[in-house]
Amino acid sequence: MATYGHYVRATETATAIVPPTRVDTALTVVVGTAPLHLAAQPMGVNKPLLVNSYSEAVTQIGQSKKWEDYTLSEAVYSEFALYQVYPAIYINVLDPAKHKKTETNVNVTLTDNTGIIEKPVLLNTLVVRKTQAAEPLQIDKDYTATYNDDEQLVISMTAPAASVVATYDYLDPSMVTEDDIIGGVASDGSLKGLELVHQVFPQFGLIPCTILAPGWSHKSAVAAVMKAKETNISGIFSGLSLADADTETVRNYTQVVEWKNKNNYNSNSQVLCWPKVSLGGRQFHLSTQLAHLMGQTDAAHDNLPHYSPSNKGLQADSSVLKDGTEVYLTPINGAYLNGQGVHTALNFIGGWKAWGNRTTAYPSKTDPKDTFIPVRRMFNFVINTLITTYWSKIDDPTNLRLIDSVVNSAQLWLNSLVSRGALLGARVEFREADNAKTDLMDGIIRFKVYLTPPSPAREIVFDLEYDVEYLSVLFG
Known part of the structure; x- marks a missing residue:
């Protein structure tokens, strides 16, 4: 029953234009x-850790110079010390309970009065x-251990x-296998590794945009997962995975393509890197630096x-194979x-640069949306933003107000991307041909x-011609 009123009052109506949610790229x-x-x-084992600073990373992850044993240390150093980007x-x-040995x-x-134990x-x-x-x-009290x-x-x-006399357990990273990295669903329903x-x-x-497994992604089973x-991130989001070709067995650039094809590195959202890069004698997987670049x-x-990472500066003074052999490409x-879908490093003009635009x-x-890295990433960005922005509209009544709200607000946001040069053009439409009455009845x-993201200018051509007319200057 309506309430009798005798006053001045106000109500609020939801804004028809929905501002987009922020998606870290x-x-x-x-x-x-x-x-x-x-x-x-x-930090825990098989528990995602959000890190926003170098100090947080060192406190909870630890920092080691033995990157082959402790692969997260390489990523921490690259992300926070070299490129200063966050979060991650x-x-x-x-697992200290599993990957350990006892002395x-x-x-x-x-x-x-001081002694040293070499083991971790x-x-x-x-x-x-x-x-x-x-x-x-x-x-x-009787001793200290640091x-x-x-x-x-x-x-x-x-x-x-x-x-x-000392007795202790020590970590043995060599006991970790690719199955630990791949992970999966445990018998108790908990998730592990890449899962x-x-x-x-x-x-x-936060939406995962780039997936890394430095030191492991050259294994085809890991790369496949x-x-x-x-x-299919969380069932709906899209991202990119960065992998490395093996730099132990693949010693020449001419061998990379055969290795790539043999190991099935072929995906619209996968980038393959070769070789490694080095800075001050410390080797980095190129995928690690590329992600942070x-x-x-x-x-x-x-x-x-919308900008390609190609032709942008790496934090490197050489490119190398696993054994330290330097690689110089023309x-x-x-x-x-x-041209074979492999990203590399080039020292040609302006120092060491990431070099390549193609997915595998x-x-x-x-x-272009499946093969150019920045175009693929722009598609992922738009997909993820649309999902997070309009998730709140799920289960609203399917009426003109809903349709107009989505079309108008999405178009305004796309227009802003066009004005900033991230898209050449974009539009959103609600078309009768796409919406069968049976789908509309069923709430779909x-x-x-x-949308058209700009392709990277991978080849710039100047055509030079000898013009005989300029010989006339010889006659004043």
Whole structure:
């Protein structure tokens, strides 16, 4: 029953134009192994960790110089120290309860009451005695145990001693296999490894845009699972996976294409890199630096992914194979790899640059949206933004107000992308031909979106001609 009124009052109507939600264009999700023994507050195992700063990363992930053993350290250093982009999601699969070994009654010789253990000791398992039969000593009372800059565990006694006996567990990263990286669904329903990519948005409200597994993505089984996640993140979002070709067996650029085809690196949303790059003697997987270079490039262009990372500066002073052999490619060599859907590094004009625009779908596919990296990323960006923006409209009444709200607000947003140069043109339509009456009755409505991201100018041609008419200047 209507309430009798005798007053001035106001009501509110929802705005017909819906502002778009913000979608980070280059959020990386990195799956690998962490040096938990060096972390002050160690992250969990198979639990996504959101990191917004270098200090957070070092505190929870740890920082090691042994990147082959602890692959997350490479990504942390590249992201925060070299490219200074954030945030990032890290997933550690190195399990101290599983990937460990035990040393019992190890004699540690002391010099000036100080001794060193080379192994990556888990401090919560360390037991120190004066002799094998003696009672355990108390840490921080009878002795201290800390890691030095060389990642050695230093035991310092508070009372004079020539030696002690230590028992401990230590991490063994060599026990980690590609099955740990791939992960899956455990018997208790929990997710592991790459399967945790699906948990990032429900847990943090952030969309994974780039999937990395440095040191593992050259394994075809790992790359295949990364590839499976690209267009099905949390069941609806789209992203990109970056992989590396093997730099141990593939020693010449002419061998890369055969390796790529043999190992089935062929996807609209996958980028393959070869070789590695090095800075100050420290090797990086090219996929690692490329991921962070994309974030840096996006940040320099209004946080939009329409600029290609190609021909942008890498943090490198050489490109190398796994054994350290330096690789110098000419533009012709680089163009050959690019033409086969492989991204590389080139030192030609302006220092070391990322070089290549194609996904691994090229050259078997030529559709720009499936083969050009920035075009593919713009499609992903538009897809993900439309999903997050209009998710709130799910289950609203299917009427003209809903349709007009979606069409008008989406068009305004697309127009803004055009005005900023991220799209050459775009429009959204609600077409009768796309919407059968039976679908409308069943609550299914379809909108057609046309968009044209700019293709990268991969080839610029100047045509020079000798003009004889200019000889007339000889006669004044």
